[in-house]
Amino acid sequence: MNILLTGGRAPATLDLARVFHRAGHTVFAAESLRGHLSQPSAAIKANFAVPAPRQEKDAFIGALKKIVAENQIDLLIPTCEEVFYVAMGRDEFPCKVFTEPIHKLDLVHNKWKFAANENMPETMLIRSQDELASAFERFDKLVIKPVYSRFAARTLILPSFQKASSTLTFDSCQQWVAQKYIEGQAYCTYSVCHHGHVTAHTTYPSHFTAGQGATIVFEHVEHPAIFNWVKCFVEKNHFTGQIAFDFIQTSEGRVYVLECNPRATSGVHLLASHPQFVDAFLNPAMDCITPLESRNYMLASAMLVYGLPMAIRKNKFLEWLKTFLNSKDVIFNFKDPLPFLLQLRSIFSYLNLAREKGISPLEASTFDIEWNGEM
DSSP states (O other), X not given: OEEEEEOTTSHHHHHHHHHXXXXXXXXXXXXXXXXXXXXXXXXEEXXXXXXXXXXXXXXXXXXXXXXXXXXXXXXXXXXXXXXXXXXXXXXXXXXXESSOOHHHHHHHHSHHHHTXXXXXXXXXXXXSHHHHHHHHHXXXXXEEEESSOSTTTTOEESOOHHHHHHHOOOBTTBOEEEEXXXXXXXXXXXXXXXXXXXXEEEEEEOOSEETTTEEOEEOOOOOXXXXXXXXXXXXXXXXXXXXEEEEEEOTTOOEEEEEEEOSOOTHHHHHTTOTTHHHHHHOTTSOOBOOSOOOEEEOHHHIIIIIHHHHHHTTOHHHHHHHHHTEEESSOOTTSOHHHHTTHHHHHHHHHXXXXXXXXXXXXXXXXXXXXXXX
């Protein structure tokens, strides 16, 4: 089978390419970032440079349609935030596309629309300074985040009213949500789904992060309450594609869902070694699989750049060192070494763009693919 992956910049996409290649499929990649992480991988037969979806949506969709037709692609799997632009052209591709239509993705990506779900912390929509003041009156402790965001970029955790008031800007394109702050252990999930049925799932706690939100160390845990919530959500919404959620569990054991990412996330790394992981994408009727191994995986470069300084600030160096020494880097592979050896190319691309645009490196990593509700 010919598989086209978009979003080759992500480590999760690199793992998916390796998994499909190992299973005997032919893998192609399409990316707008030149010199992306997956580009030198031996698992990929051909790489295609495509227009930036955020800045050139129609050209991006047109380029993908041409790639699909000329390479007889059977299955297109979007992995990063370009999933929203792929979804806009979903019905135009002459192959199966593993995502929902854009209107359905927006219901979970938009944090205000998603807040209508059960087991959410109390949430308010913030469109003005008056509504911001009302949120501070309503919640003793709160978190404020853009309606559209990723990696907790621009999220304010326990801000003062003065800090929030001076930081937030309001217009028709920029809205915010305020949520009651819930203290507890953070968890992330990743699932593969077909028509409301989950075929692969993992839950992993969040201990070390890049910035405020992107988890960089991964270890599967069994968490029936979280899995049952995900299973019910997917079934109720008849969801197809990859989907991930962030949760928080209080010391009393109550679980709250915080937000949703309808795309691939780092949970891929925990499932990549499972012999049936490819089948989870291809066989809608199979029973749900979970990771077989109970071991730690990590993004080693992120652990050095983000995890180590954070550990030193929080006096957790020994915990960081133990985790670093006992975790397997998800990028390094003896049989496919070039992505590891050349990964600095894409990192420097993010750093240069961050400097040029005055944004963080994490924000730069999605600058050309992120979607903030534009149709």
